[in-house]
Amino acid sequence: MEALGIDIGGTKIRAGVISAEGRLVCTAQVPTRASEGPGAVLEQVGTVGQQVLTQCLRSVCGVGVASAGRIDSNTGAVLFSTDAFKDWQGTPIKAELARTFRLPVAILNDVNAAAVGEQWLGAAQGIQRAVVVALGTGVGGALIEGGRVASGAHFAAGEIGHMAYRAGDRLCGCGQRGCFEPYVASAALAADYSRSVGRNCAGEEVLAAYRTGEPAARVAVEEWLRALATLLYSIQNGFDPERVILAGGIVDNAADYWPLLMELLDAQSVKVDVHQAQLGSAAPLYGAARLALNLCDPERRRDTISE
Ligand SMILES: [Zn+2]
Known part of the structure; x- marks a missing residue:
């Protein structure tokens, strides 16, 4: 089983296909275009996501996203964001990307996603x-x-x-x-x-x-x-x-x-x-993929975020 992880950072968006064993199969990145508004950023996410899937010749079971800002992980929308991302607040990331990729999407704030990554494969195991x-x-x-x-x-x-x-x-x-x-x-x-x-x-x-x-x-x-x-x-x-x-x-x-x-x-x-x-700047990417893998596996669906 493999999932697509996406890390939306202030300057670049990184995408990677990651296996259930935590192996990064392939990865790509593009500039975020954060100052151009949510439409441009989501377009970049779609581009880099498709690019990595094509490059890997892979189909994945779900998409996990780590995003800057305060994120409602239930609705998948941005609750609060700094000015570094123009008009990011209110953006329904999960709904938009579910349409783009036609796959289940899970989303977390980037530092929370990094914590998931460190717990899966890094210093918090x-x-x-x-x-x-x-x-x-x-x-x-x-x-x-x-x-x-x-x-x-x-x-x-x-x-x-x-x-x-x-x-x-x-x-x-x-x-x-x-x-x-x-x-x-x-x-x-x-x-x-x-x-x-x-x-x-x-x-x-x-x-x-x-x-x-x-x-x-x-x-x-x-x-x-x-x-x-x-x-x-x-x-x-x-x-x-x-x-x-x-x-x-x-x-x-x-x-x-x-x-x-x-x-x-x-x-x-x-x-x-x-x-x-231990995972350095890749921690949010791994955490995002773990979220998606949890979505794909119903037994682990509630395993990541405490409610
Ligand atoms: Zn403060």
């Missing part, structure tokens, strides 16, 4: 209670409870980036002030360092400077890790997980700062087991 923290432009999160992704009462569970860190302080992308996100996102680390050195740097550049022991990079990384440690402290107290999984490009270079993070966690008596994600 065999873990019943986990929290996934995705560090990027923003801070995403997903809660795994009883081996399933918890959706919450309004499909907003796991928005840990918007828990309060310094109420009233830095402006967050959500419009509130003092959330963890503007301190903990990799974009926040890059912005802090860029301010202190007077030029624009990406997160990876800050870590490269940190490796050489540059003082400004050291200050920025320490501040960032202090905020991250406090977030992990709050997660431990709020959710009591067996494991927290850190994901995002900045975590791929974690060896540089991991010892300091462990030290800071120790100082805050954080005992939770913290791991790096």
Whole structure:
């Protein structure tokens, strides 16, 4: 049995045929065209999906979609989205793609889909209670409870980036002030360092400077890790997980700062087991395919999302 997984990201849409054993049979990607509105994005999804099916010479049993934004996984529509996707809010993704592919479609928010992927094939395998923290432009999160992704009462569970860190302080992308996100996102680390050195740097550049022991990079990384440690402290107290999984490009270079993070966690008596994600940027794609495979197999249909 095989399914089509699709990950709709801010800049690119990736599609892949994935087997029930978790093997990526073939994959393709196209630009998202997020600024052109939902019609353009869905057209791109149809194009890349058909392209990968043709390329693989495969028929699949269903389509799983990981999408940016807050997604109602029952109706399959977008409940909320940032301005990065023009008019994405309200888009009935599931209904549109069921028409396009003439197959059953399942859909989840991308970080929740990444958590499904990590639980299937990555760092959360065999873990019943986990929290996934995705560090990027923003801070995403997903809660795994009883081996399933918890959706919450309004499909907003796991928005840990918007828990309060310094109420009233830095402006967050959500419009509130003092959330963890503007301190903990990799974009926040890059912005802090860029301010202190007077030029624009990406997160990876800050870590490269940190490796050489540059003082400004050291200050920025320490501040960032202090905020991250406090977030992990709050997660431990709020959710009591067996494991927290850190994901995002900045975590791929974690060896540089991991010892300091462990030290800071120790100082805050954080005992939770913290791991790096294993599937990298492919996690949402695998999670999306798992959702579709669950749809194809009625015995597993209720296996992924807790209601
Ligand atoms: Zn916020």
